[in-house]
Amino acid sequence: MGVHLNKINEFIDSLDEEVTEALTVVSDVKTFKKGDYLLRDGETCKKSYFIQEGTARKFYINDGKEITTEIYFPDDLAISFSSYVGQHPGREFIQALTDIKVSVTDYIVFAALKTKYSVLTELDLLLTEHYALWLEERLFELHTLNATQRYELLLSRDPQIIKNIPLTYIASYLSISLETLSRIRAKR
Amino acid sequence: MGVHLNKINEFIDSLDEEVTEALTVVSDVKTFKKGDYLLRDGETCKKSYFIQEGTARKFYINDGKEITTEIYFPDDLAISFSSYVGQHPGREFIQALTDIKVSVTDYIVFAALKTKYSVLTELDLLLTEHYALWLEERLFELHTLNATQRYELLLSRDPQIIKNIPLTYIASYLSISLETLSRIRAKR
DNA sequence: GTGTTTATTTGACTTAGGTCAAATGCCTGT
DNA sequence: ACAGGCATTTGACCTAAGTCAAATAAACAC
Numbered sequence: 001m002g003v004h005l006n007k008i009n010e011f012i013d014s015l016d017e018e019v020t021e022a023l024t025v026v027s028d029v030k031t032f033k034k035g036d037y038l039l040r041d042g043e044t045c046k047k048s049y050f051i052q053e054g055t056a057r058k059f060y061i062n063d064g065k066e067i068t069t070e071i072y073f074p075d076d077l078a079i080s081f082s083s084y085v086g087q088h089p090g091r092e093f094i095q096a097l098t099d100i101k102v103s104v105t106d107y108i109v110f111a112a113l114k115t116k117y118s119v120l121t122e123l124d125l126l127l128t129e130h131y132a133l134w135l136e137e138r139l140f141e142l143h144t145l146n147a148t149q150r151y152e153l154l155l156s157r158d159p160q161i162i163k164n165i166p167l168t169y170i171a172s173y174l175s176i177s178l179e180t181l182s183r184i185r186a187k188r
Numbered sequence: 189m190g191v192h193l194n195k196i197n198e199f200i201d202s203l204d205e206e207v208t209e210a211l212t213v214v215s216d217v218k219t220f221k222k223g224d225y226l227l228r229d230g231e232t233c234k235k236s237y238f239i240q241e242g243t244a245r246k247f248y249i250n251d252g253k254e255i256t257t258e259i260y261f262p263d264d265l266a267i268s269f270s271s272y273v274g275q276h277p278g279r280e281f282i283q284a285l286t287d288i289k290v291s292v293t294d295y296i297v298f299a300a301l302k303t304k305y306s307v308l309t310e311l312d313l314l315l316t317e318h319y320a321l322w323l324e325e326r327l328f329e330l331h332t333l334n335a336t337q338r339y340e341l342l343l344s345r346d347p348q349i350i351k352n353i354p355l356t357y358i359a360s361y362l363s364i365s366l367e368t369l370s371r372i373r374a375k376r
Numbered sequence: 377g378t379g380t381t382t383a384t385t386t387g388a389c390t391t392a393g394g395t396c397a398a399a400t401g402c403c404t405g406t
Numbered sequence: 407a408c409a410g411g412c413a414t415t416t417g418a419c420c421t422a423a424g425t426c427a428a429a430t431a432a433a434c435a436c
Contacts, residue, residue, distance in 0.1 A: 003274060062332045069327075082324060085317050086191060118306045125313045129273050132316055135323035136270060139257075142330065143363060144250045147423070167384065175331060177424055182385050335393070355414065365394055370415050 004130050011126055019117045026113060027105045032096040038078065039094040045083035047104050051076050054100030057169055060091045068172040071097075071165060073158075078102070081131065097165065147176045148184050192318050199314055207305045214301060215293045226266065226282040226290075233271035233278060235292050239264050242288030245357055248279045256360040259285075259353060266290070269319065285353065335364045336372050 015023075029052070032038060039045050041061065049056075051072050058070040058080065069092070072078045083090025084107060114120045141150060151174060154161060161170065171181040203211075217240070220226060227233050229249065237244075239260050246258040246268065257280070260266045271278025272295060302308045329338060339362060342349060349358065359369040 003276075060328075067331060082321055085321070088191075118309070121306070121309050121313060125309060125316060128313060128316045128320055132320040132323060133270055133273070135320060135327065139323065139327055139330075140248075142327075143255060166382095178384080179386085179425080180423055183423095186385075354412090366414080367395080367416085368393055371393095374415075 004126075004133055008123075008126050008130060011123060015119065015123075019119060022113060022117065023105075023120075026109045027103045030102055030104050032100050032102070034096055034098050036096045037093060038096065038102075039080055039083075039090075039092065041091055041093055042089050043083075044087055044089050045080040045092075045094075046087070046107050047079075048084065048107070048110070049078040049094070050103040050105070051078060052101040052103055054096065054098040055164060056094060056096050056100055057165075057173075058092055058094050059169075059172070060093065066172060068169045071161070071169065071173055077127065097169070142175060147174070147180055150174045150176070151181065151184050192314075192321055196311075196314050196318060199311060203307065203311075207307060210301060210305065211293075211308075214297045215291045217289060218292050219287065219289050220284040222284055222286050224284045226284065227268055227271075227278075228281050229279055230277050231271075232275055233268040233280075233282075234275070234295050235267075236272065236295070236298070237266040237282070238291040238293070239266060240289040240291055242284065242286040243352060244282060244284050244288055245353075245361075246280055246282050247357075247360070248281065254360060256357045259349070259357065259361055265315065285357070330363060335362070335368055338362045338364070339369065339372050 027050075038047075038049055038056065051074050053074060056072040056078055057068050058072070058078065059066045059068040061067070070078075078094055080090045080092040080094065083092065087107060110120070114124065141153065145153065154170070154174060167181060168178050171178045174181065176184070215238075226235075226237055226244065239262050241262060244260040244266055245256050246260070246266065247254045247256040249255070258266075266282055268278045268280040268282065271280065275295060298308070302312065329341065333341065339358075342358070342362060355369060356366050359366045362369070364372070
């Protein structure tokens with residue numbers, strides 16, 4: 001993961017002035033209040049949100065229960081992937097967990113920019129690869145680690161997560177019930 | 189899924205003669221015998237394998253047990269994704285389940301071709317998007333469906349899978365123990 | 377600050393699916 | 407056709423984690 005993120009950063013640093021400038025021009029900085037929805041169930045994800053400040057989450061509802069699938073921190077890119085790449089309505093919500101500041105880029109505008117600067121297709125590829133690697137890793141961890149190990153791993157990667165994020169979201173993100181996670185925590 | 193696959197096929201059909209020709213030139217048709225390994229644990233995945241005939245699987249070993257993560261049919265592209273994109277040693281095996289015929293393309297050669305024909309970067313992006321969508325779907329199904337539902341879903345998508353693929357691999361692919369899958373089958 | 381809502385913990389009980397072991401069925405090579 | 411080795415089934419038992427319900431604790435609004 002880390003390796004690939006470095007790749008992405010190096011790649012962005014290597015973009016020439018003109019492309020960087022063009023990207024800045026088409027992106028708007030916006031703010032959302034805690035609890036606000038950036039995207040709802042049934043909508044098409046027409047924008048990407050690059051988180052500058054604050055935290056957010058992505059979730060879907062199954063059987064009346066919210067399943068949190070991703071937790072965003074600064075420098076993360078928040079989109080509902082399937083809705084975004086297919087430009088069709090999706091089942092995911094994106095919600096601010098604190099007041100947040102994001103840089104917003106329109107799908108269509110970015111697509112146009114890719115045809116003008118093909119280096120942006122390479123960037124898109126790197127970002128998509130990064131997401132696929134993240135998904136693979138998540139699948140691997142869910143297969144091979146038990147509830148306690150998944151929680152410990154999350155803590156070791158992101159020690160500050162427990163301070164800021166409500167336990168329900170963390171539990172759901174780890175595919176653990178709230179009660180089980182609470183018991184795991186009681187034992188440390 | 190289907191939607192995106194159509195996109196990929198349309199895209200490939202729209203490639204111009206020169207690019208298609210160049211792709212053909214750099215790819216070798218090879219055959220493997222049932223049981224042969226196309227890739228092993230600890231090796232770097234330096235080639236992509238486009239399955240033309242037969243079936244194969246990808247797996248890793250955890251705790252001494254084989255976990256099958258993908259089953260390949262004709263027209264599928266077999267790679268160990270993380271090893272391939274990072275060009276570093278990986279933990280996955282790819283193994284022929286029958287005698288197979290594949291079209292083999294070298295990572296480096298394809299990378300070079302992408303710099304020459306940037307339309308191939310777009311193709312790479314589409315393929316990577318497709319893989320990420322597939323991973324998302326898999327994660328979703330593992331979260332929301334129980335063992336029986338996962339098996340029924342697999343059957344409905346791929347009715348011929350039970351005829352050809354040993355049950356152990358199917359069970360592992362569905363994250364079900366062999367015994368539980370056998371009991372599920374006994375009940376229909 | 378006080379009451380009200382929301383988050384977290386704790387307890388008692390249930391369950392889907394796993395594990396271990398043995399039996400049976402079914403290929404494959406000679 | 408038959409022996410030996412895989413593949414699948416069946417049985418008995420176990421366990422990690424889920425569910426439901428009630429008790430605290432923490433956060434928030436007024």
